[in-house]
Amino acid sequence: MQKLFDLLFRPILMPRWWQDLFISIPRIICGYWLTSDFGASKFGLPWSPSEVNLDLFEVVYWFPSDVAAYGGVFKVFSVFLAYMGAFSEGIGGIAFIVGFQTRLFSFLMACTMLVAAICQQWDNGLWSMMPALGILWVSMFHLILGSGKFGIDYLIANKQDIRIGAATLAPIILILVMAGVQDTKLQTITVQVTLPKKTAVKSMGVRGGDQPLSWDTDLPMREVIKDSVYTTQFQINTGFNFTRIKFALNGEIELNGKDNRKIKLSENSTSTSYKAVYDQ
Numbered sequence: 001m002q003k004l005f006d007l008l009f010r011p012i013l014m015p016r017w018w019q020d021l022f023i024s025i026p027r028i029i030c031g032y033w034l035t036s037d038f039g040a041s042k043f044g045l046p047w048s049p050s051e052v053n054l055d056l057f058e059v060v061y062w063f064p065s066d067v068a069a070y071g072g073v074f075k076v077f078s079v080f081l082a083y084m085g086a087f088s089e090g091i092g093g094i095a096f097i098v099g100f101q102t103r104l105f106s107f108l109m110a111c112t113m114l115v116a117a118i119c120q121q122w123d124n125g126l127w128s129m130m131p132a133l134g135i136l137w138v139s140m141f142h143l144i145l146g147s148g149k150f151g152i153d154y155l156i157a158n159k160q161d162i163r164i165g166a167a168t169l170a171p172i173i174l175i176l177v178m179a180g181v182q183d184t185k186l187q188t189i190t191v192q193v194t195l196p197k198k199t200a201v202k203s204m205g206v207r208g209g210d211q212p213l214s215w216d217t218d219l220p221m222r223e224v225i226k227d228s229v230y231t232t233q234f235q236i237n238t239g240f241n242f243t244r245i246k247f248a249l250n251g252e253i254e255l256n257g258k259d260n261r262k263i264k265l266s267e268n269s270t271s272t273s274y275k276a277v278y279d280q
Helices: 002-013 017-038 063-068 078-098 102-120 126-145 152-159 162-167 170-178
Strands: 185-194 204-208 222-225 229-238 242-249 261-264 271-277
Touching (some): 017 126, 063 078, 078 102, 261 271
Antiparallel strands (some): 185 229
């Protein structure tokens, strides 16, 4: 029995390099998710989607207002907290992958994920909170243990030089100094929709995610040709080079189960025109 125990469990109980690698895997995976997806959509990085139009180390324009909506201290320090949240995901994700300043970024990331879980996802139920909570647990784990042997922090610690450790904070401070909020521009958008066949129209509207549009209510469209062609004009203030919409006929939204319409905004003008056929 002892031999069987030794055969099955002794390799697990003994400290070996692969054990350090194993506990680093969640840190590396979470870091990749954060910097490649969550962070890249809020904080300007070389791999941020080109359509969000973010410059390097720039915070997306809508994030401070979202943070302010949480109220209290978030409203007072919305820009600063938006910086720190986007920074902890975008740059912190990179730091997690390579194990750099792991405890510092674990603290920032834990704070960010706690806010995301409670303030952003609480009303959506536990399942919606799980991504933030999962990264929160990983952050708390590495807040205590650091990077482990598979990280830059371990190499720096072995140098036993305080100056080396302090110097590693310099790029972090530089990035924070360079950070700014994305500039926005006012765009006037004219949309026109044609019904593919004559329909008894009680109401025709447009919905979208950029104010004054909403996904819940229609912005009314005026009649050009009765029961056939409708149009409207609205203005949005955005930092992106696109906006998304859908049309609604008699209160029923089109393209059910399909992607939203994507309107590419004019780069050289403050006005954009868009024509479409309903539900096509």
